[in-house]
Amino acid sequence: xxxxxxxxxxxxxxxxxxxxxxxxxxxxxxxxxxxxxxxxxxxxxxxxxxxxxxxxxxxxxxxxxxxxxxxxxxxxxxxxxxxxxxxxxxxxxxxxxxxxxxxxxxxxxxxxxxxxxxxxxxxxxxxxxxxxxxxxxxxxxxxxxxxxxxxxxxxxxxxxxxxxxxxxxxxxxxxxxxxxxxxxxxxxxxxxxxxxxxxxxxxxxxxxxxxxxxxxxxxxxxxxxxxxxxxxxxxxxxxxxxxxxxxxxxxxxxxxxxxxxxxxxxxxxxxxxxxxxxxxxxxxxxxxxxxxxxxxxxxxxxxxxxxxxxxxxxxxxxxxxxxxxxxxxxxxxxxxxxxxxxxxxxxxxx
Amino acid sequence: xxxxxxxxxxxxxxxxxxxxxxxxxxxxxxxxxxxxxxxxxxxxxxxxxxxxxxxxxxxxxxxxxxxxxxxxxxxxxxxxxxxxxxxxxxxxxxxxxxxxxxxxxxxxxxxxxxxxxxxxxxxxxxxxxxxxxxxxxxxxxxxxxxxxxxxxxxxxxxxxxxxxxxxxxxxxxxxxxxxxxxxxxxxxxxxxxxxxxxxxxxxxxxxxxxxxxxxxxxxxxxxxxxxxxxxxxxxxxxxxxxxxxxxxxxxxxxxxxxxxxxxxxxxxxxxxxxxxxxxxxxxxxxxxxxxxxxxxxxxxxxxxxxxxxxxxxxxxxxxxxxxxxxxxxxxxxxxxxxxxxxxxxxxxxx
DNA sequence: GGGAAAATTTGTAACGATATAGATGAGGCT
DNA sequence: AGCCTCATCTATATCGTTACAAATTTTCCC
Numbered sequence: 001x002x003x004x005x006x007x008x009x010x011x012x013x014x015x016x017x018x019x020x021x022x023x024x025x026x027x028x029x030x031x032x033x034x035x036x037x038x039x040x041x042x043x044x045x046x047x048x049x050x051x052x053x054x055x056x057x058x059x060x061x062x063x064x065x066x067x068x069x070x071x072x073x074x075x076x077x078x079x080x081x082x083x084x085x086x087x088x089x090x091x092x093x094x095x096x097x098x099x100x101x102x103x104x105x106x107x108x109x110x111x112x113x114x115x116x117x118x119x120x121x122x123x124x125x126x127x128x129x130x131x132x133x134x135x136x137x138x139x140x141x142x143x144x145x146x147x148x149x150x151x152x153x154x155x156x157x158x159x160x161x162x163x164x165x166x167x168x169x170x171x172x173x174x175x176x177x178x179x180x181x182x183x184x185x186x187x188x189x190x191x192x193x194x195x196x197x198x199x200x201x202x203x204x205x206x207x208x209x210x211x212x213x214x215x216x217x218x219x220x221x222x223x224x225x226x227x228x229x230x231x232x233x234x235x236x237x238x239x240x241x242x243x244x245x246x247x248x249x250x251x252x253x254x255x256x257x258x259x260x261x262x263x264x265x266x267x268x269x270x271x272x273x274x275x276x277x278x279x280x281x282x283x284x285x286x287x288x289x290x291x292x293x294x295x296x297x298x299x300x301x302x303x304x305x306x307x308x309x310x311x312x313x314x315x316x317x318x319x320x321x322x323x324x325x326x327x328x329x330x331x332x333x334x335x336x337x338x339x340x341x342x343x344x345x346x347x348x349x350x
Numbered sequence: 351x352x353x354x355x356x357x358x359x360x361x362x363x364x365x366x367x368x369x370x371x372x373x374x375x376x377x378x379x380x381x382x383x384x385x386x387x388x389x390x391x392x393x394x395x396x397x398x399x400x401x402x403x404x405x406x407x408x409x410x411x412x413x414x415x416x417x418x419x420x421x422x423x424x425x426x427x428x429x430x431x432x433x434x435x436x437x438x439x440x441x442x443x444x445x446x447x448x449x450x451x452x453x454x455x456x457x458x459x460x461x462x463x464x465x466x467x468x469x470x471x472x473x474x475x476x477x478x479x480x481x482x483x484x485x486x487x488x489x490x491x492x493x494x495x496x497x498x499x500x501x502x503x504x505x506x507x508x509x510x511x512x513x514x515x516x517x518x519x520x521x522x523x524x525x526x527x528x529x530x531x532x533x534x535x536x537x538x539x540x541x542x543x544x545x546x547x548x549x550x551x552x553x554x555x556x557x558x559x560x561x562x563x564x565x566x567x568x569x570x571x572x573x574x575x576x577x578x579x580x581x582x583x584x585x586x587x588x589x590x591x592x593x594x595x596x597x598x599x600x601x602x603x604x605x606x607x608x609x610x611x612x613x614x615x616x617x618x619x620x621x622x623x624x625x626x627x628x629x630x631x632x633x634x635x636x637x638x639x640x641x642x643x644x645x646x647x648x649x650x651x652x653x654x655x656x657x658x659x660x661x662x663x664x665x666x667x668x669x670x671x672x673x674x675x676x677x678x679x680x681x682x683x684x685x686x687x688x689x690x691x692x693x694x695x696x697x698x699x700x
Numbered sequence: 701g702g703g704a705a706a707a708t709t710t711g712t713a714a715c716g717a718t719a720t721a722g723a724t725g726a727g728g729c730t
Numbered sequence: 731a732g733c734c735t736c737a738t739c740t741a742t743a744t745c746g747t748t749a750c751a752a753a754t755t756t757t758c759c760c
Contacts, residue, residue, distance in 0.1 A: 027491065029716055040740045045718060055738060072491050076429035077716035080745045085426070094457040100450045107444040110474040119493075122470045124460040141377065141422050143469075249654050278658035285660035304599050308628035310635035379746055390710045395748060405708060427746030430715050 028071045036065050048073075086117045088331060089144035091134050093151075095127045100303050101320060105172070108324020109148065116332065118145075132157045139167050146170070146331045152183065154217050170331045170344070172323060173217050182334055182344035184326045186318045188218045188272070190350045192225030195270045195298035198314055200229070204268025204296045206236035208259075210252065210276050212245045219244075222272055238266060245273045252276050256283035260295070268296040274305055277313060316350050323348060378421045386415050398423075436467045438681060439494035441484050443501075445477045450653050451670060455522070458674020459498065466682065468495070482507045489517050496520070496681045502533065504567050520681045520694070522673060523567050532684055532694035534676045536668045538568045538622070540700045542575030545620045545648035548664055550579070554618025554646045556586035558609075560602065560626050562595045569594075572622055588616060595623045602626050606633035610645070618646040624655055627663060666700050673698060 026032075030048075034041045039062070047054045047062035065071075079085050090109060092102055109120055121144060125134045135158045138144050145168060149158060152173030159181050162169045170182045196207055209226045212219040223239065230237040243255045252275070259265055260283050271277035277299030284295040291297065291311050299306065301315035326346045334344050376382075380398075384391045389412070397404045397412035415421075429435050440459060442452055459470055471494060475484045485508045488494050495518060499508060502523030509531050512519045520532045542559065549557055559576045562569040573589065580587040593605045602625070609615055610633050621627035627649030634645040641647065641661050649656065651665035676696045684694050 030718095031716080041716090042718080042741075043739055045716095046739085049718085053738065058738080070490075074430070074716050075493070076426045076435070077745090078718085079426035080424070080430050080715090080747090081717045081719085083745080092456075092460075094460050100453060102456070103450060103452045106442075106452070106456075106472060110442075110444050110472060114474065114476070120472045122456060122460060122472060124464065126464070140420075143425070249658055253658060275655070275658060278655070282658045282660045305625070305628070308599055308603060308625060308632045310632045380748095381746080391746090392711075392748080393709055395746095396709085399748085403708065408708080424746050427715090428748085430717090430745090431747045431749085433715080 027074075028066075028069045029074065030071075032069060033062060033065050033071060036069070037062060083142060085142060085145050086119060087121050087144040088113060088118050088146050088148060088328070089121050089123045089138050091123045091125050091138075091147060091149040093125045093127060104302065104320035105150070105324035105327075108321040108326070109328045110324075111321075112325045112328020112332065118332070132161060135161060135169075139165060146335050148172075148327055148331060152185075152217050153215050154220065156217075168331060168334045170327045170334065172327065175217060180341045180345070182330055182341070184323050184330065184346045184348070185218070186323065186348045187350055188221040189225035189228075191272070191300060191316055191318070192222040192270060193229045194225075194350055195300075195316060196226055196229030196268075197233070198298050199268035199270065199296050200233045200235055202292075202296055202314075204235070204266075206238070206264065206266045207268040207270065208238050208240055208266035209270040210240040210243060210245055210272065212272060214244075222270075226270060236264075236266075245276055249275045249279055253279040253282050256280055257286055260284065260287050260289065267294065269298075271297065271299040273300060274302060277306075277315075278309070281309070281313070318350075319348065377424075378416075378419045379424065380421075382419065383412060383415050383421060386419070387412060433492065435492060435495050436469060437471050437494040438463065438468050438496050438498060438678070439471050439473045439488050441473045441475050441488075441497060441499040443475045443477060454652065454670035455500070455674035455677075458671040458676070459678045460674075461671075462675045462678020462682065468682070482511060485511060485519075489515060496685050498522075498677055498681060502535075502567050503565050504570065506567075518681060518684045520677045520684065522677065525567060530691045530695070532680055532691070534673050534680065534696045534698070535568070536673065536698045537700055538571040539575035539578075541622075541650060541666055541668070542572040542620060543579045544575075544700055545650075545666060546576055546579030546618075547583070548648050549618035549620065549646050550583045550585055552642075552646055552664075554585070554616075556588070556614065556616045557618040557620065558588050558590055558616035559620040560590040560593060560595055560622065562622060564594075572620075576620060586614075586616075595626055599625045599629055603629040603632050606630055607636055610634065610637045610639060617644065619648075621647065621649040623650060624652060627656075628659070631659075631663070668700075669698065 030041045030044045033044045037044065039047070039058070043054060043058070044062055047059045048066060050059060075086060088109070090106065106120070113120055123134050123138060123143070125131060135147060135149065138147055139162065147162065147167070147169040148171070149169070150172040152159065152171045152175055154176040156171070156175045156177070158169075159171060159175050159177060163179060163181055170184060172184055174183050174185050175181065192209065199207055207226070207230055209222065211222055226237070240255065243252050256279055269280045271280060277297060280295070280297050281291060284291055289295050291313075296314075298314045298316065301317045302320050306313055306315050326348075330344050330346065333339055380391045380394045383394045387394065389397070389408070393404065393408070394412055397409045398416060400409060425436060438459070440456065456470070463470055473484050473488060473493070475481060485497060485499065488497055489512065497512065497517070497519040498521070499519070500522040502509065502521045502525055504526040506521070506525045506527070509519075509521060509525050509527060513529060513531055520534060522534055524533050524535050525531065546557055557576070557580055559572065561572055576587070590605065593602050606629055619630045621630060627647060630645070630647050631641060634641055639645045641663075648664045648666065651667045652670050656663055656665050676698075680694050680696065683689055
């Protein structure tokens with residue numbers, strides 16, 4: 001078997017020279033330290049865990065030796081023995097092409113995990129399987145100590161499952177479930193509300209908003225904020241039909257181009273994504289409509305992209321890297337032990 | 351200890367009903383299958399490995415039972431025993447803000463790993479430590495069976511180290527080292543060459559190119575392709591000074607804005623990144639220079655972004671998702687065993 | 701039917717860590 | 731001295747898997 005061969009090959013992989021002071025040779029284990037210090041493996045283990053029943057002086061000595069030879073506990077062994085994986089799983093739908101969305105979040109997560117024993121594993125969720133599958137799989141086979149996922153739904157099955165089993169997780173977005181759960185969310189209600197107000201303040205008379213697919217909770221938040229603002233101001237409005245923020249950008253543009261050529265076209269657009277905002281601009285351009293006069297636009301900004309877009313566009317910022325960072329921190333707190341649920345929730349303000 | 355509690359909690363996690371046919375209860379192991387079939391654990395292990403010395407009928411029976419109860423080998427145990435981690439490590443610099451660069455690559459990698467036993471782990475490389483650190487760490491502590499990294503340098507230390515130790519890896523970009531190594535690269539020479547030719551063909555008289563930091567190999571490739579074209583055509587040229595593709599986008603724009611206000615400004619720009627292309631457009635806009643007349647531009651396109659940009663920009667496509675996919679496939683091939691080096695190299699054409 | 705060869709199955713040890721329970725020795729008290 | 735307590739350290743078993751060597755059963759041939 002080639003697999004087997006490879007394992008052995010990996011194991012005996014060593015260069016010509018023997019172990020130098022940095023221990024280039026065989027990987028140090030507890031046994032190595034035990035031999036070096038004359039202690040038992042068990043003692044070394046306890047000493048490194050800073051167990052109080054080991055003499056302080058011994059603990060220090062062991063720690064010194066461990067540091068000197070560059071000992072690192074074997075994750076596989078720890079995992080096998082304790083059941084802890086030291087892994088955080090980020091469930092990602094590779095289909096989501098949302099520009100840099102994942103990258104920012106990964107960066108934030110990475111930063112939150114920095115200095116801990118935790119690793120970040122990307123678990124793909126392919127759209128041809130139910131959304132809950134990867135989560136169930138991770139939980140059932142204990143592939144991770146905690147799960148991060150995005151695009152939460154009002155009655156999210158993943159949340160239910162994980163809550164039922166008391167499995168640590170955090171999601172980007174809220175549910176409408178009765179029981180509270182950990183989350184990090186952006187205040188999309190306020191985003192849409194303020195975006196609408198801004199458009200109206202600059203003269204828009206009929207607003208339009210492109211929403212995410214209806215199944216996501218934040219679609220409702222956006223809609224609610226939008227509706228509240230237009231009702232308060234008594235202006236005309238519509239909700240983009242047939243396209244969502246998840247539609248292919250060309251489809252969004254085609255829709256917008258069509259709509260902009262019809263009578264009673266909206267003159268103010270709210271875009272929850274950068275690409276859809278560009279699609280608005282492209283459609284306006286193709287109709288020779290002038291931005292800021294014929295068509296107004298407020299976009300959600302999640303990257304530095306819009307700093308380079310001309311004409312300048314009114315934007316409201318959502319910090320996805322911070323969201324990732326918060327998710328990481330809160331998840332770690334949850335994994336460390338039960339915590340008051342409020343301490344595991346965060347709402348990013350506009 | 352709470353950690354321990356957590357482990358145990360996870361372990362005995364079971365709902366009210368006992369194990370149904372899907373085996374909701376205790377996680378099935380080889381032992382479970384052994385009891386169910388009346389075979390020894392060793393036999394089951396061999397059977398699942400499809401060892402020829404186990405009777406075919408037995409193998410089939412074992413496989414059936416395993417499938418029925420949803421058995422999955424314990425990764426930690428396998429890893430401990432065999433030394434194989436079933437992990438591919440993608441070393442990422444979270445500092446790189448290059449829009450969606452990582453996401454596309456991750457998507458491709460994920461796709462390549464689909465259906466295999468391999469997981470993708472993101473290993474961050476924080477810019478405050480030497481580039482080689484994460485690689486050394488992964489290798490020394492066998493955190494992965496293979497490494498993927500990007501932004502290769504002409505005399506890349508990581509390549510040297512990994513080659514010396516015969517550790518499976520693949521990098522995005524080539525080196526100038528004497529010994530061949532696995533890589534996936536995009537033909538940036540041709541990109542720059544063709545971009546320059548296009549600009550000249552549409553009337554540009556003085557070209558400019560914004561290069562990546564000089565330490566990366568692909569900076570040389572771009573420069574070489576660029577220089578070849580301008581020399582062939584005998585047009586004026588310059589190389590952007592003081593800024594690189596890694597500069598903050600505002601800095602790039604500031605540079606361009608300044609340069610566009612000076613005498614003998616270039617009238618044709620080659621941009622190796624989407625953001626820098628937008629910066630060119632923004633600068634031109636701010637100077638009221640018209641694109642296609644006063645300023646020409648050819649950009650590298652790595653996402654659907656430019657489909658929504660107006661005025662339309664001439665682009666040349668680089669498929670990063672495919673690059674990720676290729677990297678995954680080639681790395682897997684390398685991990686499976688030694689292979690002719692040419693079979694582990696891929697050059698994406700423009 | 702006896703015995704060797706082939707086919708099939710099994711026991712044991714080990715990977716590196718840790719939970720549990722137990723061992724050792726020093727010192728205090730009567 | 732004898733007994734007990736406390737502080738410190740240690741032996742054993744175990745997590746789930748697989749390499750290796752060995753045991754068992756079946757098959758085949760004379």
